[in-house]
Amino acid sequence: MNIFEEVKERSDILEVARAIGLNLNRYNKGLCPFHNEKTPSFSICSKRQLFKCFACGELGDSIALVSKLKGLNNYESALYINKLLNLGLEVKEDKSIVTNNKAKDNKISKIENYNNSKVIIEAFERWENDTFLLLSDYRRYLSEKDDEETAEMLNIIDYYLDIFTSNDIEEKLEFYKYNKKVVQAINERFIKKDS
Ligand SMILES: [Zn+2]
Structure with missing residues (x-):
């Protein structure tokens, strides 16, 4: 070489x-x-x-x-x-x-680390985007209805949306950790209602 x-x-x-x-x-x-x-x-x-x-x-x-x-x-x-x-x-x-060869091995592991963290960040950003859009759509859908159950749900969704509009990455990570299933449920429910 x-x-x-x-x-x-x-x-x-x-x-x-x-x-x-x-x-x-x-x-x-x-x-x-x-x-x-x-x-x-x-x-x-x-x-x-x-x-x-x-x-x-x-x-x-x-x-x-x-x-x-x-x-x-x-x-x-x-x-x-x-x-x-x-x-x-x-x-x-x-x-x-x-x-x-020390420097060479060093570089390979550096690139691997860099690529791994990039993939994770991109996946998180995609999730963040998708979830925000879903919650906004769902909020719009709920706000057109007018009953007690809906009002309660609207409060919860507003609380979630606050997390997504803030810049608090920690809060978003917490949400990601604990509310993944909630979002999934909304997604399924919403799509069912939609069709
Ligand atoms: Zn140029």
């Missing part, structure tokens, strides 16, 4: 981008460092390990990113990333590399 392959194998382009100071949101998008803009067109595809700007068309891998931003050639960029992220490659004078 040459130094370029080795550097890319050991590092994640997202980590490289963040380490050189690019600000990316949780969808891995940010303002393009290659042209002036107010809304983010620059995005990083973690799966393909590439960056791309949809406005100015800049495209490349982590080495190209560093090379373009720091004005270095590809070889210098590889060395730069190696140092920046402590990849543990030793480069000898004849440019051959001495590898140790």
Whole structure:
């Protein structure tokens, strides 16, 4: 493996981008460092390990990113990333590399952890969204009726909706933990009434 392959194998382009100071949101998008803009067109595809700007068309891998931003050639960029992220490659004078596998294992477990937590957060956000929509729909449905039982249910739903409109993640997690079945019941009941 040459130094370029080795550097890319050991590092994640997202980590490289963040380490050189690019600000990316949780969808891995940010303002393009290659042209002036107010809304983010620059995005990083973690799966393909590439960056791309949809406005100015800049495209490349982590080495190209560093090379373009720091004005270095590809070889210098590889060395730069190696140092920046402590990849543990030793480069000898004849440019051959001495590898140790500790940094490599480290990177793999880091990426795995990162991907796992991303999946969990995305699933939670999906649940949060779906539940909020369901409760809002159900509330609208209930508010069109007018009886005692409904009034009581409306209070409960309002209480739930408060949790979802607040920014209190702890409360949402509690709700997720203890009220999953309630939401499921509403869902089933609501769909039955609907049809
Ligand atoms: Zn751009």
